[in-house]
Amino acid sequence: MILIIYIFLLGLIIGSFLNVVVYRLPEKESIIKPGSHCPQCNTKLKAIDLIPVVSFVINGGKCRYCGASISWQYPFVELLTAFFFLGAYLKFGLSVELFIILLLLSALIVISFIDYQYMIIPNVITYSGIIIGLLSAIFFDYISIFSSLLGIVIPALILLVIALIFKGGMGMGDVKLASMLGAFLGTTYTLAGIFIGSLLGSIIGLSLMVLGVLDRKDRIPFGPFICFGAVIMIFFGEFLINWYVSLFL
Ligand SMILES: [Zn+2]
Secondary structure, three states: OHHHHHHHHHHHHHHHHHHHHHHHOOOOOOOOOOOOEOOOOOOEOOHHHHOOOHHHHHOOOEOOOOOOEOOOHHHHHHHHHHHHHHHHHHHHOOOHHHHHHHHHHHHHHHHHHHHHHHOOOOHHHHHHHHHHHHHHHHHOOOOOHHHHHHHHHHHHHHHHHHHHHOOOOOOHHHHHHHHHHHHHHHHHHHHHHHHHHHHHHHHHHHHHHHOOOOOOOOOOOOHHHHHHHHHHHHHHHHHHHHHHHHOOO
């Protein structure tokens, strides 16, 4: 029971670090230095201002020094990370697999929020993800090396073909993201995740067009949807695949 609380707190702390990565990586700022500061008034933030979620709530979502509003994204990312960490612990227990999945989930959160804001997926994350996924397959036995290698190649090739046929929808960032997911999850889970993400993306995209929020020319970042599908497969993959197979038996 006490471990559950620790994992949740760890998720909040890692989530607060992921916020820094989301905020600084696209601006090419250092992730370590300088310390956190208010983007509005540049005041250096003290430890008490940096407690995940708590500081945000106590200060009413505003900077304590200049009163500028702080984005809801900060506590949201912290809570999302904490709940993902908790869910992964409940599913995988204390294991090597848990550690690998926590790394992957953290990468997916960073990719989603950067793609959502900047419409890019940083190569530094996808490339290192492909290498870490493959290395994990080599050193630990949660997935075979062969599945990991196929996972790196096949889903990315399929997305590449789609990207070349339907220009504009998907970018090379999405293709590399598919490679990274495949390195960790293998071909089947990755393709299923991409399918779930595309379905949800199409439903949301079409609804926003019908509601007049978006028009045909607006681009919607595809990365967050792929990441969402991958998270669904990480947590409910066996269940969904068994259910799908049972439809044909
Ligand atoms: Zn401020």
